[in-house]
Amino acid sequence: MALTPLALCLALMALLTQDVRSDGGASWTYSGQHGPRHWGTMFRTCAGNRQSPINIETANVKTEFWKPLRFKNYDDPPTRMRVKNNGHSAQVEIDAASAPRVTDGGLKGDYIFAQFHFHWGADSALGSEHTIDGVRYPMELHLVHYNGAYGSLAEAIKRQDGLAVLGVMLEVSETDNPALTPLTNALLNITDSGMFSGVSATYPLRAFLPNNVDKFYRYEGSLTTPTCNEVVTWTVFAHAIPISEKQLRNFRAMMNDHHEPLVNNFRPPQPLNNRKVLVAAQSSGDSATMKKIGLTVYFMTSMAVLMMNM
Incomplete structure (x- = not known):
């Protein structure tokens, strides 16, 4: 029987935040003997050579002139939005008439x-989780997508290009972010692990992206939670979105599986190894066009000078 879109979404959520047990019977955590420092021994894939997150060194990136990212159905408000405290994060799922795509x-x-x-x-x-030139932001948002070519999440997670995750940094603002307010209000209803709540206002996904999505960093990596599958094409935007301290406090009021404050739920940067980090040129389509125009003007000017000297 084919899985419904909601069932597919729940399947991925279970995979990305699964409470996998080690041989000793203890689940992975963000601190102590089962924290990120030990994930590589608890889960073989967490010790791979293509792990995430990373520190993005902007002086060592290679510029690419890609077509701009295209967001389909990102401006359409979902029909329903729900947030869950899964013990590791605040995770949001939606129902939509047409699935958003990138x-x-x-x-x-x-x-x-x-x-x-x-x-x-x-x-x-x-x-x-990601840092840019060593700078760590107070929060990072991950929008998770799976490759539609593989037909299902279960199949996509087996493939090297199975997932595409958009990373959005958040920076502190003096005022609330309106798009986050309904969500952060709902967090007060899910302080304990395993709880979930509806979100009163359903903003489109576009509201959770930076205004400027032209400049972003790209590299091949992994999930940032066990089992750290190396199947993710990462897109980390250079520009951040705002969040107030009041809104951040609602996240910090949540509790994890051990009824401890759910905070510092990030994995430290991993070695880059032999990977390359790419950066999309600002307004990449225009930049590519200007590059071609510049070459044309240079050629025509050179020809004119040559003819004048004949």
């Missing part, structure tokens, strides 16, 4: 939206 921007396929979730710190000095 393509182009150097992606090799059409990727279907599944869910988004957050990583944050105990205070605003830390929280994001």
Whole structure:
């Protein structure tokens, strides 16, 4: 029997945040003897050479002139939005008349939206998983998509290009972010692990993206939670979206599986190894066009000078 879109979404959520047991019977955590430092021994795939997150060194990236990212159905408000405290994060799922998708921007396929979730710190000095030139933001949002070419999440997770995740940094603002307010209000209803709540206002996914999505970093990596499958094409936007301290406090009020504050739920940056980090040129389509125009003008000017000297 074919899985419904909601069932597919739940399947991916279970995979991305599964409470996998080690041989000793203890689940993975973000601290202590089962924290990120030990994931590589608990789960073989977490010790791979293509792990995420990473520190993005902007002086060592290669510029690419891709077509702009194309967001399908990202401007359509979903029919329903629900947030769950899964013990590791606040994770949001939606129902929509047409599934949001992302393509182009150097992606090799059409990727279907599944869910988004957050990583944050105990205070605003830390929280994001990726860092940019060593700078850590107070929060990072991950919008998870799977490759539609593989037909299902279960099949996509087996493939090297199975998932595409959009990483959005959040920075502290003096005022609330209106798109986040209904969500952060709902968090007060799910302080305990395993609880879920409807979100009163359903903003389109576009509201959770930066205004400027032209500049982003791209690399091949993994899930940032066990079992750390190396199947993710990462897109990390250079520009952030705002969140207030009041809204951040609602995230920090949540509790994990051990009824401890759910904070610092981020994995530290992993070695880049032999991977390359790419960056999309600002307004890439215009930049590519201007590059061609510039070459044409240079050629015509050179020819004119040559003819004048004949």
